[in-house]
Amino acid sequence: xQNNNNNxxxxxxxxxxxxEVPVEGSIGLLALGYKGLMAxxxxxxxxxxxxxxxxxxxxx
Amino acid sequence: MSKKNKKVLLIGWDAAxxxxxxxxxxxxxxPAMEKLVNSGVMGNISTLEPVLxxxxxxxxxxxxxxxxxxxxxxxxxxxxxESIRPVSSLSRKAKGIWNILNQNGxxxxxxxxxxxxxxxxxxxVMVSNFYQRANKSIDKAWEMxxxxxxxxxxxxxxxxxxxxxxxxxxxxxKPFIPRLAEINQEEDKRVEMxxxxxxxxxxxxxxxxxxxxxxxxxxxxxxxxxxxHFSHGFMKYHPPQLPGLPxxxxxxxxxxxxGAYIFHDMILERYxxxxxxxxxxILVSDHGFHSDHLRLTSLPHEPAAPAFEHRRYGIFCMSGxxxxxxxxxxGVSLLDIAxxxxxxxxxxxxxxxxxxVLVNAFEEPQKIKLIDSWENVAGNSGMHPKEMAESSTDxxxxxxxxxxLGYIDRPDENAEKARNNAYQENRYNLAQAYIGANKxxxxxxxxLELHQKSPDSSRFTLKLSDCxxxxxxxxxxxxxxxxxxENITKEREAVKNAKNKKRKVNPENIPTDFKILDLxxxxxxxxxxxxxxxxxxxxxxxxSVSKAPNxxxxxxxxxxxxxxxxxxxxxxxxxxxxxPHKATALxxxxxxxxxxxxxxxxxxxxxxxxxxxxxxxxxxYHLGEALFYIKEYEAAANAFEVCLSQxxxxxxxxxxxxxxxxxxxxxxxxxxxxxxxxxxxxxEEKIEEQKEAIKRKALGTITVVSGLPRSGTxxxxxxxxxxxxxxxTDKKREADESNPKxxxxxxxxxxxxxxxxxxxxxxxxAVKVISQLLTSLPARYNYKIIFMERELNxxxxxxxxxxxxDGKIKEGEYxxxxxxAFKNNLEKINFWATKNHHVEILKIPYTAVIENPKTQAxxxxxxxxxxxxxxxxxxxxxxxxxxxxx
Numbered sequence: 001x002q003n004n005n006n007n008x009x010x011x012x013x014x015x016x017x018x019x020e021v022p023v024e025g026s027i028g029l030l031a032l033g034y035k036g037l038m039a040x041x042x043x044x045x046x047x048x049x050x051x052x053x054x055x056x057x058x059x060x
Numbered sequence: 061m062s063k064k065n066k067k068v069l070l071i072g073w074d075a076a077x078x079x080x081x082x083x084x085x086x087x088x089x090x091p092a093m094e095k096l097v098n099s100g101v102m103g104n105i106s107t108l109e110p111v112l113x114x115x116x117x118x119x120x121x122x123x124x125x126x127x128x129x130x131x132x133x134x135x136x137x138x139x140x141x142e143s144i145r146p147v148s149s150l151s152r153k154a155k156g157i158w159n160i161l162n163q164n165g166x167x168x169x170x171x172x173x174x175x176x177x178x179x180x181x182x183x184x185v186m187v188s189n190f191y192q193r194a195n196k197s198i199d200k201a202w203e204m205x206x207x208x209x210x211x212x213x214x215x216x217x218x219x220x221x222x223x224x225x226x227x228x229x230x231x232x233x234k235p236f237i238p239r240l241a242e243i244n245q246e247e248d249k250r251v252e253m254x255x256x257x258x259x260x261x262x263x264x265x266x267x268x269x270x271x272x273x274x275x276x277x278x279x280x281x282x283x284x285x286x287x288x289h290f291s292h293g294f295m296k297y298h299p300p301q302l303p304g305l306p307x308x309x310x311x312x313x314x315x316x317x318x319g320a321y322i323f324h325d326m327i328l329e330r331y332x333x334x335x336x337x338x339x340x341x342i343l344v345s346d347h348g349f350h351s352d353h354l355r356l357t358s359l360p361h362e363p364a365a366p367a368f369e370h371r372r373y374g375i376f377c378m379s380g381x382x383x384x385x386x387x388x389x390x391g392v393s394l395l396d397i398a399x400x401x402x403x404x405x406x407x408x409x410x411x412x413x414x415x416x417v418l419v420n421a422f423e424e425p426q427k428i429k430l431i432d433s434w435e436n437v438a439g440n441s442g443m444h445p446k447e448m449a450e451s452s453t454d455x456x457x458x459x460x461x462x463x464x465l466g467y468i469d470r471p472d473e474n475a476e477k478a479r480n481n482a483y484q485e486n487r488y489n490l491a492q493a494y495i496g497a498n499k500x501x502x503x504x505x506x507x508l509e510l511h512q513k514s515p516d517s518s519r520f521t522l523k524l525s526d527c528x529x530x531x532x533x534x535x536x537x538x539x540x541x542x543x544x545x546e547n548i549t550k551e552r553e554a555v556k557n558a559k560n561k562k563r564k565v566n567p568e569n570i571p572t573d574f575k576i577l578d579l580x581x582x583x584x585x586x587x588x589x590x591x592x593x594x595x596x597x598x599x600x601x602x603x604s605v606s607k608a609p610n611x612x613x614x615x616x617x618x619x620x621x622x623x624x625x626x627x628x629x630x631x632x633x634x635x636x637x638x639x640p641h642k643a644t645a646l647x648x649x650x651x652x653x654x655x656x657x658x659x660x661x662x663x664x665x666x667x668x669x670x671x672x673x674x675x676x677x678x679x680x681y682h683l684g685e686a687l688f689y690i691k692e693y694e695a696a697a698n699a700f701e702v703c704l705s706q707x708x709x710x711x712x713x714x715x716x717x718x719x720x721x722x723x724x725x726x727x728x729x730x731x732x733x734x735x736x737x738x739x740x741x742x743x744e745e746k747i748e749e750q751k752e753a754i755k756r757k758a759l760g761t762i763t764v765v766s767g768l769p770r771s772g773t774x775x776x777x778x779x780x781x782x783x784x785x786x787x788x789t790d791k792k793r794e795a796d797e798s799n800p801k802x803x804x805x806x807x808x809x810x811x812x813x814x815x816x817x818x819x820x821x822x823x824x825x826a827v828k829v830i831s832q833l834l835t836s837l838p839a840r841y842n843y844k845i846i847f848m849e850r851e852l853n854x855x856x857x858x859x860x861x862x863x864x865x866d867g868k869i870k871e872g873e874y875x876x877x878x879x880x881a882f883k884n885n886l887e888k889i890n891f892w893a894t895k896n897h898h899v900e901i902l903k904i905p906y907t908a909v910i911e912n913p914k915t916q917a918x919x920x921x922x923x924x925x926x927x928x929x930x931x932x933x934x935x936x937x938x939x940x941x942x943x944x945x946x
Contacts, residue, residue, distance in 0.1 A: 013685040024231040031326035033269025034221045037262070 011039050023047045067339040068380075069272075069331060070281040070397070071156075072173070073324060074113055075288035077348035078104065089322050092329035093377075097344060097615075100379025101421045103389035106673055107347035110489050111370040114147050115347035116394055117174045117283065118555030121156035123398030123413035126493035127502070129154040129906070131175065132486035134364065135459060135471070137479040144471055144482040146459055147175045149188070150444055157398050158279060159181050159441035160434050164407060166278040170270040172264045173283045178207030182442030185271050186210045187218055189283070192263035194256070195460065198226035221266040225255040232258060235321035239312050253293055254316065258323075261286035265327050272334050279401070284327070290320040291349040292366050317351070340380030340404055344397060347374045347861055354639060360518065361555060363485050373641060373672060380860050381405075382423050389420055390667075391674020403428060410434045414497070469489055484510060491523060500527040517549035522576075529584050532817045537584055542578050548574065577602055584615050589814045591618035594598045608647065609638040614650045620655075628652040645671040647679045650917075654686050660687045677707035684716060693724040709759055711839025711898055718897045760843050762819065763826040763924060764802075766834055766889075767848030768882055770858035772906040773828050776848055777804035779909075779917060779936045780826045783928030788825040797865055801938075804828050812836045831885055835892050842898045846920060847889070850906035852879050913937035 011032065013021045021029065021043040029036035084090045085097070096102075108119055108126070118131040126132055130153035130392035138145040152175070158168035159182070168184040171174060177188035190205045202224060209215040210299045233240050236254065246253050261284055269281040290784055296302060297313035328343070335341060348371030350356070359365040376392045376398075379385075395415030402409055403417040408429035419425040431437070463470050471478040487506050494503035504527045511520045525540035578597050585594035595618045601611060612635035619628035635642060650665035667685035669678060684699030697720045700713040763785065765776045778801055781787050795802040805828055808818035812833045819838055829837065837843060856879065893901045901924045917933035 022231065024229045026231050027323060028326065029332055030223070030232065030258075030265070031323060033271065033327075033330050034266040034273075037221060037223060037266050040109050 011036065063691050065338060066278050066405060067277065067335070068401055069335055069339055069341045070279070070401065071328070071331065071341070071343045072281070072283040073287050073343065073345045073375070074117075074174075074283070074285045075291050075347060075349045075370065076321075076324070076345035077351060077371060078373075078375055079348065079351050079371075080317060081375065084318060084321055084325075090325040092325045092332055093343075093903075095332065096328065096341065096377050098386050100341075100377060100383045101375045101387045101389045101418075102375070103392050104373040104672060105344060105376040105392045106675075107370070107372050108394055108493070109371070110364070110491060110492040111347045111367050112344055112364055113285070113288065114174050115489065115493070117153075118152050118156075118549060119414075120346065120394050120397045121173065121281070121414040122152070122160070123395050123410070124135070124154050124155040125395070125414050125488055125497050126584075127497070128412070129456070130416070132493075133482070133489045134485075135482045136486055139480050142475040143480050144459070146177075148427065149178060149180050150448060151175060155434050155441055155443065158184070158281065159403050159443050160402060160407065160437075161279050161405065161921075162442040163434075163439040164405070166405065169268075169275060169277050169280040169282075171268045171271060171282040172279070172285075173281055174285065177205070178444065178448070179210035180442050180444060181210055182522050184277060184279075185214060185218075185275055187267045187271070190379070191218075191267060192222060192260040194224050194226075194259065196223070198224045211674070218267050218270065221263065221270055223259045223262040223266065225252070225259040228255050228259060236316045236323075237312065238315060243312060246691075250313065251292070257286055257289045257293065260289070261323070261327075265330070269334065270332060272331070278405070282331075284324065284851060285322060287320055287345070288349070290316060291351075292369060294320075295349060295351060295355060295369070296357075298355075302355060302357065304357065329524060337875070338381055339843075340378065340383070342397065343375065343377040344394075345374035345376075346394060347371060361551075363481075371641075378418070378421055383421055384423055388671075388673040389418060392418060393674070406822065443534065484514070488519065488523075495523070495527065498530075499529045503527050504531075514545050516550055517546045518551055521547055522580075525580055529580070529587065532587070532815065532879075534584050534588065538581070541580055545574065545577055548577075549601065579608075579610055579614060582618075586614060586617050586621065588705055589621060591621035594618050609635045609642050610712060612636075612638070613645050613648060614644065616645070616652070620648065620651055623655070625652045625655045630658070641672055643669040643676060643679070646672070647676065647682065649684055650679070650686070654682055654689075657689075659686045659690045663690075675706055677703045677710055680706065681710055681713055684713065688716065688720065690726075693720050696720060697725060709838070709840035714898060715839060715896055758801065759820075759840050760823070762822050762837075762843050763824075764834070764837070764843050764845045765826060765828045766831050766845050767850070768831055768852075768855050768885070770855050770862065771848040771850040772904075772909060773830070773848050774799045774802065774804050775906075775909065775937065776846055776904065776920075777826060777828050778802070779920070779933040780846075780928070781918070782936045783921070783930065783933040785924075785928065786825040788822045788827040831889050834889055838899055839896065843900070844924060845893070845899060845901045846923070847903045848906055851901050852882050853905075855882065909937055910939050 011021060011029070013019050023038045023043050025040045025044075029040045032039075069744045081090060081093060085094050088094075107414045108116060109627065111281065112133065115126045115131050119126060122129045131151045133147060135144045135146050136151060156173075158170050159180070160167055162182050162184075166183070168182055168186075170180075170182070170584075171182070172187060172189050172191055174189045176186060177190040179186035179188040186209070188208045190208050194202055196202060201217075202222065204215065204219045204222075209218050230240060233251065233255065236258075237243070237251065240251065243251055264282065264284055264286075268280070270278070272280055294313055294316040296305060297310055298317040298569075299310075299314055301307070301310045301314075331341070338371050350369055350371050354371075356369055360368055362368075374394075376389065393415055395413070397415070399413050399415045400418045400421070401410040403426070404891045406426075406429075408431035409417060411430055412433040412435065417428050419428070439449065441715070459471060465482075472481060487510055490505040491503040491510070504524065507520050507524045510517070511524060516855065519545040521540045525537045525544060528537035528540060530532070577599055582594040582597045585597070595615065598611060598615050598618065598787040601608075612631040616631035618761050619625070619631060629649060629652040632645050632652060635645040636649065639645070646665045646669035650662045653659075653662035653665065663683060663686045666679050666686065669679040670683065673679075680703035681698045682928060684696045684703060686701055687693075687696035697717060700717045700720070703710055703713045704717070763780070765773050765780065767773045767776075777787060777789075781804070788806055789804050790806045790808075791802075792807050793803040793805050806818065808815075809827065810830055810833075812818075812829065813836045816836055816838050819841060830848070834845070889901075893899045900923075902920065904916055904920065912916065913934035914930060917928070917930040920933070921928045921930050
């Protein structure tokens, strides 16, 4: 796993393809350092936001 | 801007051990490690005493022993309060690598080094060792201690990169604990402990990668304590299953250690991706960790007991431009890291540093620059001002963490007692650091202070006995063994009767057992050259095999002294079966094989011993001997050179060198010594100068008066005394009719065959040694010997009269064979003097002194350097005492 762009939380494989970040995280993401951590947290936030949105919509 | 393109990344893995890494690498499960090993040098790294991490990592960054850098334990009395505090960046009195680099305009990142709180104001970023540990639940604010990050402006950014243990999910834990679902985490707190360590490791890595990717730097040092903490918590579950360990526990937690190493390999892979090919990378651990049958099933009843699980050898790898590829390095010490890093930056090494530059790692070694000391160099080093204090609240949190990890007991609620305990532990650690550096007298001074305060503690008396034995103070050593015996008895009773047992303690392990005392007594006997007595003790010992590699080591040493080589070989092999990494047993086995003329096998074992402990002069010495016998003269000369550089007192190595350079290597320009001689000289002159240069490596020159008893040696001693020389005598043997002016002897000299350490005390004095003892003088000194010659019949007659006067034989009763024995002895001395280059001999006929004392005095004076009053010397001679003339 690698990440060539300093500011992007997008994680890419050796061939440069984007890797889907699992919401539950992974050891691989932790081993990637702060970028893996940021990507994971961002994914959680996205999922959390969308869950919240769904919940809010259901409440409505 | 960083100063130059050259960069060094130093990664610390506390407690990482090749014993775990090698099988994983072989299985392809640590590819990054394999890449690093293949692209550079690797080897064992010897740790220091005591094996306590904050002391060791401070030695790594300073290149100095603990008694120089000032970090002496986990905690210390807090000078700003009445309590204690964890050791900190303020405890370290010597400059670390980053401080020296700071003074030379380089930028550094330092992440979580132990100890590094409060973060030092260096040119770069420092994240202290207080950074990673979460001490509150995830729903509460996770504050970061003030002073954790330098510069302060980065504190918020870097704080956000911490991973909280409760943030981790099943996806993080299952690779390490596949049967996680079967664990009741309400009752079994091991998963919680695991998550804390994993989160800590991820936090450090997160900060490390952020600094590497977002700052300009020349040097980065990132310290991970994960492997150490995983090992203390879970090594007992690592395969193979330990006897007595419940199978369910083994099955649940057996994958954690391998998983931890694999995770660290993934972390390493990330750093390899982030650095370019011009960056040097050094990966190092401070010690290893027992992962085999030497794992402890219960800890001794001592503070810092988890340190007993540490193995003496850690890991070392280095790669980068100009570093050899895929080679093994021997003799690496923790102390070598700082000098080597400074050398990589082209900076001089402090002569007060205890380590060396690892020159063998370089394809083309560069000249090493030296400086007296970096400590005296002015300029901003980024160290804290001395008056700086540390917040006591932060200190308390850190102490809680140390308690949790088992490194220290919960500090006593009584602040004064807690301070005293911390002081005592640090003094004890300091004494151990002295012992590790062979400074036994300094250790004794500290241990005696501790012993006075706590006379019932066996820890102190046991160490005192070791130190005394090392200094050949065997009487004191034995006294301390006796006191230890009494202390151990008291301590066992105290533990048995203790009402509040904090830790489950097996009384058999408190704090050691009497068998250890017998081993100590046997070791003293071996040092006294009494192998039979030592064997009597050792063969009676019934020590369980797993605990006593030293038992067989000592038995092997006894058989070496008894010249029973095969038996010695067997016992050294047994010792190595118990602990294959015991350098002393490898050396012993090599010696036993050498004496059986099995040179190749002997060499193999000596090299292994040296690989484990490079600073092992006798292993180099015997390696040299074995190489000599297989006619590898240059390699043999190298081995003897190393031996002498490590211990100039091993004078026999000088004789070997002279033998090799005189008779086997007619190319002195190939030897290390040639740097000191002129190139224009002829080969013969060069060899002569080499001999002189090698002689200069002796500890000093000792003046000896010798000869057969009753050959005029006392008269010669008297002449030297009157001429102005001091005499080495204890005056115990008083003047009598046989020697009316005194004997000028020292009792210790009589025991030279068994113990020649008295020689170290002689200094510039003249000492009387009868001819039969001359060959037992240690070759670590040069000797100028005034050898008295007298007609053998006169000698025998004079001895006879003396013995008759003393009533030891009857008048008219003569002992037979004396003349032949004396002749043989004189021939032996002549041969010895010509073969040994550290000996110069001046033969003085007794009758010539009687007949012409002034001429002989002048001859003697010239021999000894022309500092004596020859008139006074001559005036001593009393021809009336020439009574046995024949």
